[in-house]
Amino acid sequence: MLRYIIYIILLLITLFFDTALGAHRVPVFTLILCVIVIIYEFISPYIYTSR
Amino acid sequence: MTYLSDKKRKKRGYIWYSVVILLIFIFVYFWPSVRTFLYNYVEGPVIIYGSTRTGIVSIPYNVSTYFKSKKDLEDINRGLELNIERLENEIAVKDAIISDNKLSQNGSSVSTLEMYSILEDSTNIYSTIILSKGFKDGLEINKLVYLRGRQPVCIIVEVHDQTSVCKLLSSSGSFIEGVSPNGETLFLKGDGGGTFIADIPRDAILNEGDSVHLKSDPTLLLGTVVSIVKDNQATAWKVYVRGQYNPITSNVFYTDK
Numbered sequence: 001m002l003r004y005i006i007y008i009i010l011l012l013i014t015l016f017f018d019t020a021l022g023a024h025r026v027p028v029f030t031l032i033l034c035v036i037v038i039i040y041e042f043i044s045p046y047i048y049t050s051r
Numbered sequence: 052m053t054y055l056s057d058k059k060r061k062k063r064g065y066i067w068y069s070v071v072i073l074l075i076f077i078f079v080y081f082w083p084s085v086r087t088f089l090y091n092y093v094e095g096p097v098i099i100y101g102s103t104r105t106g107i108v109s110i111p112y113n114v115s116t117y118f119k120s121k122k123d124l125e126d127i128n129r130g131l132e133l134n135i136e137r138l139e140n141e142i143a144v145k146d147a148i149i150s151d152n153k154l155s156q157n158g159s160s161v162s163t164l165e166m167y168s169i170l171e172d173s174t175n176i177y178s179t180i181i182l183s184k185g186f187k188d189g190l191e192i193n194k195l196v197y198l199r200g201r202q203p204v205c206i207i208v209e210v211h212d213q214t215s216v217c218k219l220l221s222s223s224g225s226f227i228e229g230v231s232p233n234g235e236t237l238f239l240k241g242d243g244g245g246t247f248i249a250d251i252p253r254d255a256i257l258n259e260g261d262s263v264h265l266k267s268d269p270t271l272l273l274g275t276v277v278s279i280v281k282d283n284q285a286t287a288w289k290v291y292v293r294g295q296y297n298p299i300t301s302n303v304f305y306t307d308k
Binding site for chain 1: 068071072075078079082083086089090093096097
């Protein structure tokens with residue numbers, strides 16, 4: 001649950017910078033964040049963590 | 052270790068990823084209008100951040116300016132004003148090119164020669180000016196001299212080694228042809244100073260505030276109509292056009308190289 005809250009906060013931050021810094025055509029920071037989140041969510045079940 | 056198949060869960064995962072990716076594509080597609088909407092809320096913090104940052108970054112410059120002499124500050128100011136005038140000239144050229152939709156012989160930029168008024172001829176007040184450039188700088192007789200924003204004011208009549216004499220277009224008794232916004236030719240008579248007078252037919256379409264351009268080069272603004280005197284007993288209306296020349300404020304003059 002905490003993970004999703006962090007994702008939303010990061011999304012708001014990237015949206016702010018995309019809006020303020022004038023990304024007219026593509027929200028670059030938001031896209032980069034989405035790609036990183038998707039890749040992380042996809043591979044995280046396969047990350048082996050020893051306890 | 053478990054032998055249970057996890058296929059259902061994996062299938063849900065793939066569907067979930069597809070939905071997310073689709074949502075991202077839709078968001079990116081509509082981003083320009085979304086951004087316009089979001090910017091209304093973001094503008095406040097951006098302005099605060101920008102002004103704070105500018106204030107901090109300009110501290111060294113403000114401190115150094117405080118210790119500069121008045122002469123240095125005036126020189127810097129003068130340099131900046133000349134820069135503004137040079138840029139205004141370039142903008143006027145580019146505007147003319149855009150409106151005419153054609154290139155000048157030199158391409159899209161014109162280089163100019165900068166000159167200063169040394170003094171006005173006191174025997175013919177508001178008639179001639181003596182400029183600070185001459186034969187050595189490539190000036191020729193009959194060259195048009197203009198103010199900032201390519202507004203012609205005088206024509207060179209004498210060229211000496213390092214100075215030249217420029218006769219004002221608006222000098223008393225001289226004539227010049229202008230063109231109104233409707234394309235009608237105006238025969239402007241110089242009234243001394245920076246003013247012209249012209250007679251126009253009673254049915255001519257001309258209003259106060261209209262711009263009058265030079266007929267020989269319609270990219271050059273000659274002046275603005277300030278008054279139209281409509282005397283019903285006269286055969287023509289009298290039009291007063293104010294040119295750009297002002298002996299107090301007009302200091303820097305330009306001509307095309």
